Amino acid sequence: MLRSCAARLRTLGALRGPPGGRRLPGREPRPALRSFSSEEVILKDYSVPNPSWNKDLRLLFDQFMEKCEDGSWKRLPSYKRIPAEKIQDFKTHLLDPKLVKEEQLSQTQLFTRSFDDGLGFEYVMFYSDVEKRMVCLFQGGPYLEGPPGFVHGGAIATMIDSTVGMCALMAGGVVVTANLNINYKRPIPLCSVVMINSQLDKVEGRKFFVSCNVQSVDEKTLYSEATILKILAREDRVEG
Amino acid sequence: MIRRGFQVAARLGHHRGLLGAPRILPRLNPASAFGSSTDSVFSRFLPEKTELKDDALPNASWCLDMLCLYQEFLEKTKSSGWIKLPSFKSNRDHIGLNLPSGLAVSSDKGDCRIFTRCIQVEGQGFEYVIFFQPSRKKSVCLFQPGPYLEGPPGFTHSGSLAAMMDETFSKTAFLAGEGVFTLSFNIRFKNLIPMSSLVVMDIEVGKIEDQKLYMSCIAHSRDQQTVYTKSSGVFLQLQLEEESPQ
Numbered sequence: 001m002l003r004s005c006a007a008r009l010r011t012l013g014a015l016r017g018p019p020g021g022r023r024l025p026g027r028e029p030r031p032a033l034r035s036f037s038s039e040e041v042i043l044k045d046y047s048v049p050n051p052s053w054n055k056d057l058r059l060l061f062d063q064f065m066e067k068c069e070d071g072s073w074k075r076l077p078s079y080k081r082i083p084a085e086k087i088q089d090f091k092t093h094l095l096d097p098k099l100v101k102e103e104q105l106s107q108t109q110l111f112t113r114s115f116d117d118g119l120g121f122e123y124v125m126f127y128s129d130v131e132k133r134m135v136c137l138f139q140g141g142p143y144l145e146g147p148p149g150f151v152h153g154g155a156i157a158t159m160i161d162s163t164v165g166m167c168a169l170m171a172g173g174v175v176v177t178a179n180l181n182i183n184y185k186r187p188i189p190l191c192s193v194v195m196i197n198s199q200l201d202k203v204e205g206r207k208f209f210v211s212c213n214v215q216s217v218d219e220k221t222l223y224s225e226a227t228i229l230k231i232l233a234r235e236d237r238v239e240g
Numbered sequence: 241m242i243r244r245g246f247q248v249a250a251r252l253g254h255h256r257g258l259l260g261a262p263r264i265l266p267r268l269n270p271a272s273a274f275g276s277s278t279d280s281v282f283s284r285f286l287p288e289k290t291e292l293k294d295d296a297l298p299n300a301s302w303c304l305d306m307l308c309l310y311q312e313f314l315e316k317t318k319s320s321g322w323i324k325l326p327s328f329k330s331n332r333d334h335i336g337l338n339l340p341s342g343l344a345v346s347s348d349k350g351d352c353r354i355f356t357r358c359i360q361v362e363g364q365g366f367e368y369v370i371f372f373q374p375s376r377k378k379s380v381c382l383f384q385p386g387p388y389l390e391g392p393p394g395f396t397h398s399g400s401l402a403a404m405m406d407e408t409f410s411k412t413a414f415l416a417g418e419g420v421f422t423l424s425f426n427i428r429f430k431n432l433i434p435m436s437s438l439v440v441m442d443i444e445v446g447k448i449e450d451q452k453l454y455m456s457c458i459a460h461s462r463d464q465q466t467v468y469t470k471s472s473g474v475f476l477q478l479q480l481e482e483e484s485p486q
Contacts, residue, residue: 111397114365114388120358142351143358146410148332152355153410153422154403161399177398181426190352233392 047078047125052118053139056193056217060137064126076125076166080113112162119143121155125163127170132200134167139193150187157182159196160212160226167198168208168230175208175230182226193217206232285325285334285415296327296370301363305438305462306384313371313380325370325411329357356407363436364388366404370411377416377445381408383459384438395432401439401459401469402427408441409455409473416445419453419475427471438462451477 049058067073112121122139138159146152161180168175188194198212207229214224298307316322328334331354359365367384383404391397406422413419433439439459446454453475459468 111389111391111400114359143353144355145331145352146355146406147420148352152403152406153425154399154406155355157402157406157425158397158399161402176392176432177429179426179428180398180402181424182422183424184422187421 045077045079046113047076047123050117050122052122052141054191054193057122057137057139060193060195060217061124064124064135064137068126072128072130074127074129076127078110078113078124080110112158115141115143121159123159125166127167129170132167132171134163134170134198136163136166136196136198137193138196140188140190142190145190147187149190151190153182153184156184156188156214156224160198160214160224161228163196164198164210164212164226164228165230167200167210171200172203172208172232174233176233177228178207178231179229180226181228182224184224186221186223188214188223194223195219208232292326292328292333294326295329295357295360296325296368299362299367301367301384301386303384303436303438306367306382309382309438309440309462310369313382317371320373321375322371322373325372325415327357327369329353329360354407355403359386359388366400368404368408370408372412372415374415377412379408379412379443381441381443382438383441384436385433387435390435392432394435396435396439398427398429401429401433404439405441405457405459405469405471406473408443409457409475412443412445412455413453413473413475413477417448417453418477418479420478421476423452423474423476425471425473427469429469430467433459433468439468440464448477453477 119141120143125136127134140151144151144155195215201209201211210228212226330352356366364386365388370381372379385396389397389400441457441459443457455473457471
């Protein structure tokens with residue numbers, strides 16, 4: 001069952017994308033963290049400003065939205081869940097929420113969207129197909145703490161992995177992570193905004209080599225650098 | 241244990257005495273391999289107040305494998321010098337000390353949570369417990385990823401796995417040598433981890449030099465037949481300052 005599921009429901013996990021529903025019919029749904037009506041949850045796009053977004057994040061958002069005007073950049077909408085059957089058409093449905101139907105929704109919840117506004121991951125991603133570049137504007141909230149006052153290294157790793165995964169997804173297809181290598185230069189203060197820039201470096205067969213850096217909004221401070229190897233998914237195993 | 245004189249306490253002007261419930265302390269004997277600096281790090285790690293909820297305790301969501309191994313390690317805390325680390329909702333409850341001035345950030349953030357305890361609903365997020373053996377600078381983390389950590393359908397999100405590993409490295413580095421910040425981190429993913437199954441992480445501290453702690457980790461299934469990941473981490477040592485009286 002897993003193999004056929006994996007074949008249909010290609011991985012988005014290494015990416016920020018929501019996982020498909022592998023649950024068997026008849027299984028009880030888990031209680032949602034929030035008590036929204038299911039319809040509201042389907043259609044709500046989380047990659048738009050909300051009251052918890054600070055000034056830096058809004059400013060950067062506006063700057064990138066301007067870049068989208070001529071079509072060279074695209075803003076990626078971000079949902080809590082995505083219907084299982086639509087996973088293979090992920091790219092299309094990612095960009096057209098009207099195609100999402102309520103009854104096809106899975107009950108699983110995306111990890112990076114499991115928090116109330118401002119408490120966890122606040123982010124939006126923009127993609128340039130020409131440059132094969134994914135930029136994620138990220139504000140880490142108080143539930144992501146590591147050393148007191150700073151974002152947990154693991155939360156940074158999660159966002160790097162998600163951003164890079166989306167980059168590989170848009171450039172090639174659904175992938176799993178094979179190697180993740182991060183150098184932390186400076187700790188990121190909690191509730192500050194950073195830009196995660198990921199760039200597809202090369203493709204060798206099913207291997208996608210992506211590099212990434214995390215910078216301050218003025219690009220003067222380098223917080224982390226990473227190199228990641230993603231593999232185009234096949235069945236339910238990671239190769240390499 | 242605190243009554244042993246150690247130079248480090250004098251250096252820190254440290255008066256916090258007293259360690260929490262005896263069940264948390266290792267059983268010491270004079271031939272113990274504990275260094276004096278380890279003792280003071282432990283005493284800083286364990287808060288005086290003990291009404292904080294320890295999340296690293298069995299609950300109804302723990303699978304059988306996890307419960308069994310937990311029991312095995314609990315036995316080792318009585319006989320072989322292992323310690324079960326308490327795990328609180330916020331790192332500030334553990335460390336309770338200021339980072340060196342120049343690094344400290346104003347903490348007006350309200351309710352902060354350590355990332356690996358961000359999801360407080362039983363069984364949904366990170367279920368884990370860390371055991372540490374000071375004499376050999378080794379630790380073991382028993383980790384059960386919940387449904388909110390799903391990545392590929394039925395399997396664990398690689399980011400959440402990276403987070404768990406970073407957290408275990410972080411606590412190990414802190415107790416083994418006052419490591420505080422991650423400098424670098426490398427993970428090789430070998431096999432996907434089925435959702436809600438037990439992952440056993442074995443961590444060893446290698447060398448400590450130039451203010452850096454080097455650690456390695458292998459995450460595997462309980463029967464050791466499947467290796468999930470191999471990873472390594474380097475942490476920066478920092479001498480923490482004592483908390484100023486309020």
